[in-house]
Amino acid sequence: MNAVEIKNLSKNFGxxxxxxxxxxxxxxxxxxxxxxxxxxxxxxxEKMICGLIPTSGGSIKLYGKDxxxxxxxxxxxxxxxxxxxxxxxxxxxxxMLQASNLSIPNADQEVIKVLKTVRMEGxxxxxxxxxxxxxxxxxxxxxxxxxxxxxxxxxxxLNGLDADGMRIMREVFLDIIKDGQRSIIVSSHLxxxxxxxxxxxxxxxxGKMICEMTADELDASCRTYTALQSAEMNRxxxxxxxxxxxxxxxxxxxxxVYDMVSPEDIVTYLYENGICVTEVGxxxxxxxxxxxxxxxxxx
Amino acid sequence: xxxxxxFEKPVRSKRIGSMLKVDFRRMLRSRIFYILIACAxxxxxxxxxxxSMMDGSVSVNPQTGAETVxxxxxxxxxxxxxxxxxxxxxxxxxxxxxxNMAFMGVAVFVCxxxxxxxxSGYAKNLFTVRAKRGEYVVSKTVVGFIxxxxxxxxxxxxxxxxxxxxGLSFDLHxxxxxxxxxxxxxxxxxxxxxxxxxxLISVAAKQRAWLSICGSLGGGMLLFMxxxxxxxxGSTFINVVLCIAGGAMFAFxxxxxxxxxxxxxxxx
Numbered sequence: 001m002n003a004v005e006i007k008n009l010s011k012n013f014g015x016x017x018x019x020x021x022x023x024x025x026x027x028x029x030x031x032x033x034x035x036x037x038x039x040x041x042x043x044x045x046e047k048m049i050c051g052l053i054p055t056s057g058g059s060i061k062l063y064g065k066d067x068x069x070x071x072x073x074x075x076x077x078x079x080x081x082x083x084x085x086x087x088x089x090x091x092x093x094x095x096m097l098q099a100s101n102l103s104i105p106n107a108d109q110e111v112i113k114v115l116k117t118v119r120m121e122g123x124x125x126x127x128x129x130x131x132x133x134x135x136x137x138x139x140x141x142x143x144x145x146x147x148x149x150x151x152x153x154x155x156x157x158l159n160g161l162d163a164d165g166m167r168i169m170r171e172v173f174l175d176i177i178k179d180g181q182r183s184i185i186v187s188s189h190l191x192x193x194x195x196x197x198x199x200x201x202x203x204x205x206x207g208k209m210i211c212e213m214t215a216d217e218l219d220a221s222c223r224t225y226t227a228l229q230s231a232e233m234n235r236x237x238x239x240x241x242x243x244x245x246x247x248x249x250x251x252x253x254x255x256x257v258y259d260m261v262s263p264e265d266i267v268t269y270l271y272e273n274g275i276c277v278t279e280v281g282x283x284x285x286x287x288x289x290x291x292x293x294x295x296x297x298x299x
Numbered sequence: 300x301x302x303x304x305x306f307e308k309p310v311r312s313k314r315i316g317s318m319l320k321v322d323f324r325r326m327l328r329s330r331i332f333y334i335l336i337a338c339a340x341x342x343x344x345x346x347x348x349x350x351s352m353m354d355g356s357v358s359v360n361p362q363t364g365a366e367t368v369x370x371x372x373x374x375x376x377x378x379x380x381x382x383x384x385x386x387x388x389x390x391x392x393x394x395x396x397x398x399n400m401a402f403m404g405v406a407v408f409v410c411x412x413x414x415x416x417x418x419s420g421y422a423k424n425l426f427t428v429r430a431k432r433g434e435y436v437v438s439k440t441v442v443g444f445i446x447x448x449x450x451x452x453x454x455x456x457x458x459x460x461x462x463x464x465x466g467l468s469f470d471l472h473x474x475x476x477x478x479x480x481x482x483x484x485x486x487x488x489x490x491x492x493x494x495x496x497x498x499l500i501s502v503a504a505k506q507r508a509w510l511s512i513c514g515s516l517g518g519g520m521l522l523f524m525x526x527x528x529x530x531x532x533g534s535t536f537i538n539v540v541l542c543i544a545g546g547a548m549f550a551f552x553x554x555x556x557x558x559x560x561x562x563x564x565x566x567x
Contacts, residue, residue: 001304028304050427053565063304070431071306078427080567084420089328097324098424103309103317143424150304153427181304 003183009058029180033198077149083140087129133160347461375462380532405447406515413501414508447490491546
């Protein structure tokens with residue numbers, strides 16, 4: 001059984017098709033990194049999963065049941081766009097409102113526990129409107145964690161978080177899925193951060209799922225490249241460009257050779273042509289580069 | 300392992316109970332609720348005292364030279380409705396500041412209360428875990444109804460205090476205390492009709508508070524004139540039954556319409 005199973009999902013806003021024929025599978029115990037450009041349909045899909053906007057077609061199943069099933073929905077946690085808090089109430093009061101909605105027994109203790117998880121217990125008495133962006137984001141995540149949810153849907157949860165906040169979130173995410181039954185759908189543009197925790201990925205473009213894979217599959221798909229620097233970069237680039245099919249200069253000023261070739265061969269070739277390599281190494285492209293490549297390929 | 304994931308369906312009464320608890324807690328912490336109750340309490344006192352002080356004063360129109368003699372209230376109950384025997388009713392002497400203004404005041408409360416849900420994003424949290432739109436409508440209607448009822452009671456208290464301060468007569472002119480109780484009950488139950496309309500307009504307008512307030516005040520004005528006709532000071536049990544029936548009909552009918560609006564439209 002999968003945590004989320006979406007088949008042929010579509011959503012139209014008037015003549016505009018925001019999501020068209022989307023298929024998505026989130027296994028139990030997965031942290032599903034949901035990636036896509038702005039306006040690709042990520043948030044719309046997440047809102048449909050949460051039942052916040054009606055679908056135009058297709059089916060959504062959560063833990064094998066229809067997404068409108070009350071029992072499943074009662075065990076969901078959500079953070080979409082912004083935390084749903086009343087600005088004039090304190091953080092604690094806002095949390096208590098959601099705890100009451102969820103009929104949580106010993107709500108005050110549970111609220112404190114969840115606030116402790118996101119290191120916000122000290123700000124429980126602060127009015128929500130006086131919290132910083134990062135604090136608000138933590139409150140939103142704490143609110144999503146209330147009631148021990150089985151499925152978390154988080155839209156850009158890492159926005160506004162500082163380095164410590166991101167580390168805490170990674171720990172929280174990993175802690176949630178450790179029993180293998182809970183799942184998290186996270187959409188984020190911070191791909192480097194997402195790659196640290198995601199176990200599965202789904203890449204959406206123009207409302208269609210263009211690729212779904214596990215973290216291992218991504219790792220296998222990510223090409224190895226050789227990065228190097230020399231005293232004569234322009235000539236080196238020209239020479240390498242003549243011999244190899246894909247040579248690019250990265251932001252740090254290194255030349256990257258993506259062909260399946262050993263660094264020794266490259267260094268020897270350049271040496272034979274009178275170029276001395278000053279630095280050489282191999283690395284793998286990350287999720288961010290993989291995603292950019294995929295998007296470029298799609299264009 | 301897979302079978303270990305168990306979901307319990309929340310009990311209906313518990314669900315509605317928790318939603319009502321949240322909404323009452325919010326109501327008791329909202330500033331607009333206290334402002335409206337304070338207005339309902341203070342306004343009749345101020346109006347009665349002011350009108351009593353101006354009683355008999357003559358104002359002259361500078362252009363035409365016509366003289367107008369200001370007429371003040373004669374009886375404390377005039378704030379609530381027209382007394383038999385010719386004394387003007389609250390809707391005539393106090394214009395829009397009579398007890399029936401509570402029906403307009405509650406429009407502001409309901410619209411802000413519901414639009415806040417959508418503006419703050421609270422509705423997202425709520426509807427994700429609580430799939431039943433009908434329960435949301437019930438909860439908002441009940442809270443709006445209670446707020447309206449409290450405003451009416453506050454106005455009644457204010458009228459009595461204003462009358463006492465101004466030294467007005469409390470003579471009922473052939474009516475009895477039972478009629479006033481029936482009149483108040485009829486008004487309270489009629490409040491359900493108004494609150495149902497305001498709830499429907501507010502859930503349709505969602506976060507656009509200005510739209511829901513304008514729509515609700517406009518819609519309320521259409522029905523406003525009938526309030527004093529249906530709930531006169533000499534109301535009997537029939538008036539109360541009529542208002543209960545009307546309130547129930549509107550609450551169910553418009554409640555179903557509100558539910559359909561929530562079901563068919565985006566909640567964000």
